[in-house]
Amino acid sequence: MRPDPDPDARPLVALREVARVYPRGTTEVVALAGVSLEVREGEKLAIMGPSGSGKTTLLSILGCLDRPTRGEHFFDGRRVEALGDDELSRLRNRSIGFVFQSFHLIPQLTVAENVETPLLYEGTSPAGWRPRALRALERVGLAARADHRPTELSGGEAQRAAIARALVTEPRLVLADEPTGNLDTATGEEIAALLDDLHARGRTVVIVTHNESLARRAERVVRLRDGRIEAEERP
Numbered sequence: 337m338r339p340d341p342d343p344d345a346r347p348l349v350a351l352r353e354v355a356r357v358y359p360r361g362t363t364e365v366v367a368l369a370g371v372s373l374e375v376r377e378g379e380k381l382a383i384m385g386p387s388g389s390g391k392t393t394l395l396s397i398l399g400c401l402d403r404p405t406r407g408e409h410f411f412d413g414r415r416v417e418a419l420g421d422d423e424l425s426r427l428r429n430r431s432i433g434f435v436f437q438s439f440h441l442i443p444q445l446t447v448a449e450n451v452e453t454p455l456l457y458e459g460t461s462p463a464g465w466r467p468r469a470l471r472a473l474e475r476v477g478l479a480a481r482a483d484h485r486p487t488e489l490s491g492g493e494a495q496r497a498a499i500a501r502a503l504v505t506e507p508r509l510v511l512a513d514e515p516t517g518n519l520d521t522a523t524g525e526e527i528a529a530l531l532d533d534l535h536a537r538g539r540t541v542v543i544v545t546h547n548e549s550l551a552r553r554a555e556r557v558v559r560l561r562d563g564r565i566e567a568e569e570r571p
Contacts, residue, residue: 346413347374348509348540349398354407355563356393367393369563370407375542377508380535382551383544385560391544392513394560398542399511400428412508429457433502437514439494441486441501448473448482451501458505472500476530492523499530510534512543516550528553 356368368390375381375398385391396402397409400416409416411427419427433454441450451469455462473479476496486494495515502510512531516524528550535541543554551557552571559567 347410348377348379348412349373349375350408350410351397351404352408352410354397354404354409356390356397356402357405366563368397368404371560371563371565373558373565375509375540377540378535378538379556380531380541380554381543382554382557383542383560384546384548384551384557385566389560390563391560393563395511395513395542395544398509399432399434400424425457429454430505431508433505433507433510435495435498435502435510435512435515437517439486439498439518441494441497443486446483446485447478447489447497450486450497451504454501454505468504469500472504473497475503476500490523491519492526495519495523495527496530499527499534503534507539509540509542512541514545515543516545516547524550 351371351373354368354371355366358365358367371390371394383391383394393402397404400411403409403417411431416424416427442453448466448469451472452465455465455468470479470482473482476499478493478496478500481489481493481497486497489497515531516527519527524547531541531543532553543550545551555570557569557571558565559569
């Protein structure tokens with residue numbers, strides 16, 4: 337078992353009274369209403385809550401896909417709101433890996449080519465992409481399917497490919513949005529075990545889920561309701 341993250345260390349991610357409000361016609365929709373949260377390096381955190389509680393919005397802000405309407409967002413001590421678009425793109429590409437419920441694999445590409453896609457934005461030589469993609473696929477047990485198309489994969493294999501794509505840049509933070517939501521129980525258990533292994537190897541992992549058993553595998557569970565943190569638990 338991994339030791340608990342150092343409570344005195346600077347958090348990898350910190351939110352300070354973050355709100356996110358979306359205009360809708362003449363009204364506003366409040367997705368987050370003043371959330372303060374820290375994620376320590378090497379921590380595994382689960383975010384739970386009913387539909388509409390703000391889980392996906394919170395994950396989008398943690399992943400620098402969206403910006404707060406109010407409040408402050410820090411990544412490794414850097415104030416994210418102060419970064420320009422190019423700096424933000426570099427941060428997202430190099431430091432954050434995303435895993436989605438619906439996989440988002442490109443059907444026209446092979447599995448290996450899908451895993452290579454984050455490397456397009458690194459500015460590195462394409463000659464090195466294939467070896468890195470194969471290493472990432474090896475880590476998730478999918479190297480033998482490198483030259484297959486996504487349509488030839490099972491749901492569990494497609495999610496493994498998506499996790500390999502998230503890992504190919506060696507990100508410090510992996511964000512997973514309902515990673516077992518489209519999978520049967522047995523396959524979901526395989527993906528949960530893979531996320532456990534990533535965390536055991538030192539990766540910081542944040543999971544949004546409705547699945548209580550998946551959440552209990554985290555070190556900490558944050559529960560949202562109506563855009564606010566309702567409770568924090570340690571399973």
